[in-house]
Amino acid sequence: MESRLDSLRDEADALLKAGQETLTRDINESLNYALAIAEMPALRWYLAAQDRPPRADQAYSLSDLSQLSNFLNTLISHNPRYTKLVLIDNQGREVLRAPKSSETGPRVGGNHHAFTDYFEEASSLLPRDLYISPPGRNLQFELLGKDIIPVVNVSTPVFDAAGERRGVVLLSLNWDYLIIALRQAMLLDQSANTLLIDAQGRWLLDEGIPPLNTTSFGSDFSSLSPLYWQALQQRNAGHTTVDNHLLRFQTEDIRTQRYRSLAGSIFSENSYHPWKLGVTLPLPTWRSLIEEETTVLWFLLLTYGVAVAFGIFWAFSSQRQRQLRKAAQRHAYEVSDLYENAPCGYHSLDTTGRVIKMNRTELAWLGYSAQEIIGQLDYRELITPETRDQFEKAFQKVKNNQSGSAECSLLTRNGEQRHVMIQASAFYRNGQFVHSRATVFDLTERKQLEEKLRAQAMTDPLTGVFNRRYLQTQATAEISRARRQNHPIALIAIDIDHFKQINDIYGHDVGDDVLTSFTKIVADLLRQEDLLCRVGGEEFALLLPNTSLSHAEQVAERIRSTAAATSINVSEDHSEKVLWLTASLGVTAILSNEKTLKAALKRADIGLYQAKENGRNQVVVNAG
Numbered sequence: 001m002e003s004r005l006d007s008l009r010d011e012a013d014a015l016l017k018a019g020q021e022t023l024t025r026d027i028n029e030s031l032n033y034a035l036a037i038a039e040m041p042a043l044r045w046y047l048a049a050q051d052r053p054p055r056a057d058q059a060y061s062l063s064d065l066s067q068l069s070n071f072l073n074t075l076i077s078h079n080p081r082y083t084k085l086v087l088i089d090n091q092g093r094e095v096l097r098a099p100k101s102s103e104t105g106p107r108v109g110g111n112h113h114a115f116t117d118y119f120e121e122a123s124s125l126l127p128r129d130l131y132i133s134p135p136g137r138n139l140q141f142e143l144l145g146k147d148i149i150p151v152v153n154v155s156t157p158v159f160d161a162a163g164e165r166r167g168v169v170l171l172s173l174n175w176d177y178l179i180i181a182l183r184q185a186m187l188l189d190q191s192a193n194t195l196l197i198d199a200q201g202r203w204l205l206d207e208g209i210p211p212l213n214t215t216s217f218g219s220d221f222s223s224l225s226p227l228y229w230q231a232l233q234q235r236n237a238g239h240t241t242v243d244n245h246l247l248r249f250q251t252e253d254i255r256t257q258r259y260r261s262l263a264g265s266i267f268s269e270n271s272y273h274p275w276k277l278g279v280t281l282p283l284p285t286w287r288s289l290i291e292e293e294t295t296v297l298w299f300l301l302l303t304y305g306v307a308v309a310f311g312i313f314w315a316f317s318s319q320r321q322r323q324l325r326k327a328a329q330r331h332a333y334e335v336s337d338l339y340e341n342a343p344c345g346y347h348s349l350d351t352t353g354r355v356i357k358m359n360r361t362e363l364a365w366l367g368y369s370a371q372e373i374i375g376q377l378d379y380r381e382l383i384t385p386e387t388r389d390q391f392e393k394a395f396q397k398v399k400n401n402q403s404g405s406a407e408c409s410l411l412t413r414n415g416e417q418r419h420v421m422i423q424a425s426a427f428y429r430n431g432q433f434v435h436s437r438a439t440v441f442d443l444t445e446r447k448q449l450e451e452k453l454r455a456q457a458m459t460d461p462l463t464g465v466f467n468r469r470y471l472q473t474q475a476t477a478e479i480s481r482a483r484r485q486n487h488p489i490a491l492i493a494i495d496i497d498h499f500k501q502i503n504d505i506y507g508h509d510v511g512d513d514v515l516t517s518f519t520k521i522v523a524d525l526l527r528q529e530d531l532l533c534r535v536g537g538e539e540f541a542l543l544l545p546n547t548s549l550s551h552a553e554q555v556a557e558r559i560r561s562t563a564a565a566t567s568i569n570v571s572e573d574h575s576e577k578v579l580w581l582t583a584s585l586g587v588t589a590i591l592s593n594e595k596t597l598k599a600a601l602k603r604a605d606i607g608l609y610q611a612k613e614n615g616r617n618q619v620v621v622n623a624g
């Protein structure tokens with residue numbers, strides 16, 4: 001926009017300059033024309049001849065004068081710039097007029113030119129001085145063809161060769177012709193409008209300018225358009241903005257400015273000068289700029305398109321970036337959550353074994369906070385001394401960039417132990433061990449389950465005492481220990497008497513209750529190291545480590561007597577019953593040469609059989 005304004009100013013300068021030159025050139029030419037005519041010798045002589053008859057020795061004959069008249073007639077008739085040429089004598093009488101046939105101008109007869117401004121002014125001027133009348137003033141209109149046109153009268157005095165004043169030459173300029181030339185010179189741009197206003201604010205052109213299109217020559221422009229008038233009055237020349245137009249104007253005084261000829265002084269009426277010559281150009285708007293410059297339009301459209309495309313791309317890409325960022329955050333959170341809250345423990349140790357990282361799960365197992373462990377403790381301090389060796393071996397392997405695993409027991413803060421499996425590998429960088437990466441599986445529950453299963457496999461589910469299988473496994477160990485320690489070891493076989501009757505009378509469930517109660521009666525009589533096992537339906541075997549045969553007999557007798565003296569409460573069909581029962585027992589010692597229980601069991605069974613045979617509720621020792 002700024003550059004368009006600059007170029008608009010340049011354009012206005014150029015147009016104004018063209019107008020100035022046309023105006024100056026045309027007026028100058030007219031002035032020179034008038035001077036040249038006034039100095040024609042034939043014309044001087046012709047004027048002088050008006051006062052006295054020509055002498056025979058005169059250089060010019062009457063026919064010459066006729067030729068002069070024809071010459072001037074032809075000159076003016078063929079030059080549309082002038083409407084007439086008039087020679088006036090010192091008395092103001094018209095002595096010659098061209099064109100002869102012209103009916104233009106006020107018909108001044110007699111010496112009536114004597115009272116005109118052009119005659120009065122020129123009559124007092126020196127040779128080569130000129131007078132210019134204001135355009136179209138008073139009687140300065142002429143009928144040309146069918147139009148009444150304004151004229152400017154240019155007059156200059158005529159002197160003869162002796163320097164005697166002989167009259168005045170009047171040349172009338174066709175003002176329309178002059179301003180058409182002016183406007184043509186300034187109409188290079190269709191949107192440009194020309195202004196020419198005299199010092200009184202009179203419009204000197206034939207047409208107005210928008211919006212004062214109806215203005216015509218002689219209108220009082222100062223009151224029709226005060227805005228323009230005010231702007232023109234403020235300075236002699238310059239640029240200004242009026243009514244969305246750029247106005248470039250210049251003060252023109254044809255009496256003084258740029259007049260290049262042999263003329264002397266130029267006179268005119270002061271109140272009509274100087275004129276203001278100007279040009280207006282509409283100020284550019286964005287719309288006009290775009291209309292003028294389709295490239296600008298395309299550029300703007302392109303810029304707009306690129307901006308919109310970039311905006312859309314940016315919106316999509318930032319949305320995509322947000323989605324990616326969110327996905328990355330979610331992923332990071334999931335990874336962190338997986339690490340921290342996995343069902344197994346994770347930790348990393350530096351080369352010395354110090355904990356540098358540990359997840360929440362393992363911290364929870366151990367009962368410590370991260371601050372208490374990370375960077376503070378050697379992992380070895382968390383392992384029971386019994387399993388520390390296994391850890392150490394595995395850790396050395398890991399430091400050598402191999403994978404290592406160890407089953408260890410961890411010591412928790414509250415003194416419990418957690419049996420774990422640690423599997424680890426190394427994080428190496430540039431061939432250097434940086435830290436270990438270990439996964440810790442808690443085997444405590446599995447261990448407990450294993451023990452439970454093992455215990456179940458060794459236990460009689462009804463009575464809770466050991467079963468036959470356990471007796472056989474454990475007996476071997478006990479026998480070997482007894483032999484090692486040279487301690488006696490004894491075995492008692494126990495069988496409840498007439499148990500079948502209990503089942504038959506009270507039912508199998510009551511039989512089960514009786515079995516359980518009997519077991520408790522026996523177990524309560526035993527030491528911790530004694531091993532009571534249910535080896536059959538109502539048969540029990542009792543292994544007594546560090547017990548002699550005689551002592552075993554005492555134990556057997558105590559069992560028998562207690563069982564016989566202890567009532568057993570059972571319920572049958574919602575009624576309570578009290579039962580009494582007895583048991584038969586066979587006692588034997590495990591001999592020092594026996595490695596298994598087999599023979600001893602047989603002996604004890606024989607003793608038991610004898611007890612049954614002897615009437616039941618008794619103890620029989622079978623020493624073997």
Ligand SMILES: Nc1nc2c(ncn2[C@@H]2O[C@H](COP(=O)(O)OP(=O)(O)OP(=O)(O)O)[C@@H](O)[C@H]2O)c(=O)[nH]1
Nearest residue numbers: 495496497498499500501503508511512536537538
């Ligand atoms: N309720 C119950 N009965 C059992 C169980 N195991 C075995 N019995 C029963 O115990 C009874 C054992 O009977 P027998 O071998 O004839 O011996 P008894 O009746 O005790 O006679 P003696 O041993 O000769 O005094 C059988 O009826 C078995 O069915 C058990 O787990 N529960």
